[in-house]
Amino acid sequence: xxxxxxxxxxxxxxxxxxVTLRCSPKSGHDTVSWYQQALGQGPQFIFQYYEEEERQRGxxxxxxxxxxxxxxxxxLNVNALLLGDSALYLCASSPPGRRxxxxxxxxxxxxxxx
Amino acid sequence: AxxxxxxxxxxxxxxxxxxxxRCNYSSSVPPYLFWYVQYPNxxxxxxxxxxxxxxxxxxxxxxxxxxxxxETSFHLTKPSxxxxxxxxxxxxxxxxxxxxxxxxxxxxxxxxxx
Numbered sequence: 001x002x003x004x005x006x007x008x009x010x011x012x013x014x015x016x017x018x019v020t021l022r023c024s025p026k027s028g029h030d031t032v033s034w035y036q037q038a039l040g041q042g043p044q045f046i047f048q049y050y051e052e053e054e055r056q057r058g059x060x061x062x063x064x065x066x067x068x069x070x071x072x073x074x075x076l077n078v079n080a081l082l083l084g085d086s087a088l089y090l091c092a093s094s095p096p097g098r099r100x101x102x103x104x105x106x107x108x109x110x111x112x113x114x
Numbered sequence: 115a116x117x118x119x120x121x122x123x124x125x126x127x128x129x130x131x132x133x134x135x136r137c138n139y140s141s142s143v144p145p146y147l148f149w150y151v152q153y154p155n156x157x158x159x160x161x162x163x164x165x166x167x168x169x170x171x172x173x174x175x176x177x178x179x180x181x182x183x184x185e186t187s188f189h190l191t192k193p194s195x196x197x198x199x200x201x202x203x204x205x206x207x208x209x210x211x212x213x214x215x216x217x218x219x220x221x222x223x224x225x226x227x228x
Contacts, residue, residue: 004157031214033214033215035216040221041220041221042118042204042206042218042219042220042221043158043204043216043218044218045215045216045217048214048215056214056215058215090157090158092158094214100146100163100165101146101148101163101165101206101208101214101216102148102160102163103158103160103214103216104160105150105157105158105159106157107155107156107157108156108157
């Protein structure tokens, strides 16, 4: 049973460019959340997708956008990249049913902005 | 608003010694509390969770944590440290609303000395 998978694992961009990160949730899971983890910090919530709609959003600018597809996979898009966007981007999924906040994380996509 | 404070960004113990990682939370509603572990270059793995059942929670790899409402604490312990426990540990809180947004602490890096 595959867990949460993310791609790419590493990527380098320059300021002003755009990036798309991809996530496939664990089998049977229907909700996907994205977190940003800056170096030496705890993960910070970006947004959550359920039934192909953004359900909750953290304190991130509109440059950060996302999408969820009918197969529950998800994308995170970041436009007009800034140096401060350099971080590990983590995708997490959770199963349907009673929500307890338990999340299953992927290994992340490490973005470096030069 | 919810928040988590992890006391001590870096904890070092000898192999076989007691591990104690401290976490205090702030929440306006009864919380769900979690401890996650992150090994180098990996995503987060759930160690244990408190979801309003027993206040003493046992997790994987011999870890346990006790929910103390009066102290707003959820400290993580392990009686005897093993070299393989070296990692970054994160305490997190979510609310009962089922929104599944986790608020993480800054993390504590655990080093095990031989």
